[in-house]
Amino acid sequence: MHGAQASAAIFGWDALWVATALFGATYAVIMSEKVNRAIAALLGAGLMILLGVLDQQAAVRGIDFNTLGLLIGMMVIVAITRKSGVFQYLAIWAAKKADARPWGILLMLSAVTAVLSALLDNVTTVLLIVPVTLLITEELEVKPYPYLFSIVFAANIGGTATLIGDPPNIMIGSAANLSFNDFVFNLAPIIPLIFAATMAPIYLIWRNEFTASDAARQRVLSFNEREAISDARLLRQSLAVLALVILGFVFARPLHLEPATIALFGAALLLLLENLPHHAEQQSGNVHGAFADVEWVTIFFFVGLFIVVYGIEQAGLIELMADQLVTATRGDLTLTAMAILWGSALLSGVVDNIPFVATMIPLIKSMAPAFGGPEQLTPLWWSLALGACLGGNGTLIGASANLVVAGYAERAGHPIRFVPFLLVAFPLMLVSIAISSVYVYWRYL
Amino acid sequence: MTAATIMNAHPVALQAGDTVAHAIGVMLEHRLSNVPVVDAGKHFLGQFSMRGLMRLLLPRAATLDEGLVDLSFVADAPEHLRQRLQQIGGEKIADHLDDTPACVEPDAHLTETLLHLYRHGESLAVVDKTSGALAGVISPWDVVAGLSQRGQA
Numbered sequence: 348m349h350g351a352q353a354s355a356a357i358f359g360w361d362a363l364w365v366a367t368a369l370f371g372a373t374y375a376v377i378m379s380e381k382v383n384r385a386i387a388a389l390l391g392a393g394l395m396i397l398l399g400v401l402d403q404q405a406a407v408r409g410i411d412f413n414t415l416g417l418l419i420g421m422m423v424i425v426a427i428t429r430k431s432g433v434f435q436y437l438a439i440w441a442a443k444k445a446d447a448r449p450w451g452i453l454l455m456l457s458a459v460t461a462v463l464s465a466l467l468d469n470v471t472t473v474l475l476i477v478p479v480t481l482l483i484t485e486e487l488e489v490k491p492y493p494y495l496f497s498i499v500f501a502a503n504i505g506g507t508a509t510l511i512g513d514p515p516n517i518m519i520g521s522a523a524n525l526s527f528n529d530f531v532f533n534l535a536p537i538i539p540l541i542f543a544a545t546m547a548p549i550y551l552i553w554r555n556e557f558t559a560s561d562a563a564r565q566r567v568l569s570f571n572e573r574e575a576i577s578d579a580r581l582l583r584q585s586l587a588v589l590a591l592v593i594l595g596f597v598f599a600r601p602l603h604l605e606p607a608t609i610a611l612f613g614a615a616l617l618l619l620l621e622n623l624p625h626h627a628e629q630q631s632g633n634v635h636g637a638f639a640d641v642e643w644v645t646i647f648f649f650v651g652l653f654i655v656v657y658g659i660e661q662a663g664l665i666e667l668m669a670d671q672l673v674t675a676t677r678g679d680l681t682l683t684a685m686a687i688l689w690g691s692a693l694l695s696g697v698v699d700n701i702p703f704v705a706t707m708i709p710l711i712k713s714m715a716p717a718f719g720g721p722e723q724l725t726p727l728w729w730s731l732a733l734g735a736c737l738g739g740n741g742t743l744i745g746a747s748a749n750l751v752v753a754g755y756a757e758r759a760g761h762p763i764r765f766v767p768f769l770l771v772a773f774p775l776m777l778v779s780i781a782i783s784s785v786y787v788y789w790r791y792l
Numbered sequence: 793m794t795a796a797t798i799m800n801a802h803p804v805a806l807q808a809g810d811t812v813a814h815a816i817g818v819m820l821e822h823r824l825s826n827v828p829v830v831d832a833g834k835h836f837l838g839q840f841s842m843r844g845l846m847r848l849l850l851p852r853a854a855t856l857d858e859g860l861v862d863l864s865f866v867a868d869a870p871e872h873l874r875q876r877l878q879q880i881g882g883e884k885i886a887d888h889l890d891d892t893p894a895c896v897e898p899d900a901h902l903t904e905t906l907l908h909l910y911r912h913g914e915s916l917a918v919v920d921k922t923s924g925a926l927a928g929v930i931s932p933w934d935v936v937a938g939l940s941q942r943g944q945a
Contacts, residue, residue, distance in 0.1 A: 435862070439865060478856065479853070479860065481851075481852060481856075482851050482853035482866075566867070566869065570867065573865075574864040574865040575862065577864075758856045758857060759853070759856060760852065
């Protein structure tokens with residue numbers, strides 16, 4: 348059903364206008380942050396149905412269950428895995444590998460964060476790494492700011508590399524039928540260069556801060572990372588299941604499996620392995636705990652957004668916007684790709700990149716006829732992924748991981764302020780987008 | 793029976809300008825886990841507690857919301873902790889007191905007082921809501937002693 352068919356909402360109002368008004372109001376409320384984003388999205392979705400833009404069956408069709416299943420599955424796997432202590436182990440191991448030298452620690456913790464972010468979601472990664480980072484910087488008697496700053500960047504850069512690294516990639520992969528391998532082959536190659544191009548200025552900016560006394564370094568070196576492993580059996584099970592899930596993603600296409608199936612099956616398998624030795628009551632507590640760790644606010648936010656965006660798609664707004672964009676770029680693929688890359692990056696710094704990507708996905712899909720078919724859209728998908736994920740580094744509110752790190756910093760008595768962060772982060776983000784532009788142009792255009 | 797009838801009306805109290813070292817001395821001498829802090833006019837300002845002191849000694853990363861839940865990998869360093877204790881000993885307790893502790897009003901019923909004691913596990917300040925003055929302190933010992941005397945009577 349497209350715009351022309353969805354011409355009337357209740358009272359004979361024009362569905363396009365109703366949907367556009369609801370879409371604008373929903374996004375305005377989300378951006379104002381006066382109301383929880385899940386509430387805003389669900390209200391917007393409910394109104395799309397109540398005002399007749401969509402019926403319930405159409406609304407359910409708009410929900411991308413592949414994205415939701417993948418997110419939930421990975422959240423459950425991480426919730427169980429984290430109990431083993433493996434992430435603290437990795438952070439301490441990294442600090443000791445750097446001989447507890449401040450710059451080495453910053454580099455190693457950032458590298459660990461980037462790798463973990465590629466395999467887990469960014470928020471989870473920083474939730475696991477930041478407390479250990481704060482402990483290490485406290486023991487080293489150094490300011491935590493440069494370390495936290497680098498972790499923010501590393502999380503967003505690392506998350507760009509894979510299908511499962513950042514929610515925008517999950518949405519793009521699901522909507523454009525791009526596999527885990529597609530992301531690895533197309534986005535991961537540029538990530539090390541962006542990481543290096545980010546770390547070098549960080550060193551230059553804070554190089555005078557990277558000193559610590561021998562006594563302080565000895566305290567960090569005396570950490571016993573093996574003691575951080577609280578459950579060796581759970582660690583083995585978790586790593587085995589995580590490896591199976593990654594393998595599943597790699598071979599998803601020949602196996603004709605969707606990522607959500609793989610992630611949810613992996614979650615169920617890990618729940619089984621964790622709970623087999625326990626009696627029913629303990630199993631119930633463990634399963635309840637694992638499910639409670641799922642970020643339901645994010646999940647319901649997605650549900651609402653998918654419906655709101657499906658509403659404007661069905662009402663014909665997306666098609667109109669796509670036509671406008673193609674006209675503005677004169678149907679030039681290079682210009683369109685660059686507009687999407689830079690536009691996504693700049694907008695992701697100020698608005699939540701999830702609703703932005705949710706809107707851009709159908710918009711890009713609608714451009715297929717103008718560019719000669721869906722297969723010609725590949726550069727646009729990679730431009731959107733790079734722009735939306737890396738753009739989150741531009742401001743303190745650009746990505747959820749940034750806000751989580753800022754929250755920790757505040758509670759630890761080392762607040763990260765918006766403007767000082769912006770002054771360093773925004774130029775660094777522009778550098779990463781400039782590198783991405785050259786990459787996209789060189790490789791696809 | 794109300795909080796006022798069984799509270800200790802002459803509790804040990806600290807002044808906001810007292811040092812942490814002085815507070816530790818008072819708490820050790822009287823074997824108290826928490827002490828009310830008042831200003832010159834006996835207005836209740838908050839509580840200084842052993843739990844708060846433990847928080848000062850521990851790394852911040854472990855006492856934050858969603859912080860580290862396990863420090864077994866950190867080597868034992870009593871000398872480092874001793875230095876830390878000395879370092880904070882000279883600081884004012886005003887900088888480290890809990891200024892929103894649980895407290896009860898003098899006319900609070902015994903059951904309500906018991907519930908607060910059960911939930912917080914420490915002595916409660918009894919504070920007059922209107923004047924903000926510290927009326928006394930009530931501990932689980934006071935409640936049990938009060939109930940026992942009633943039973944005997």
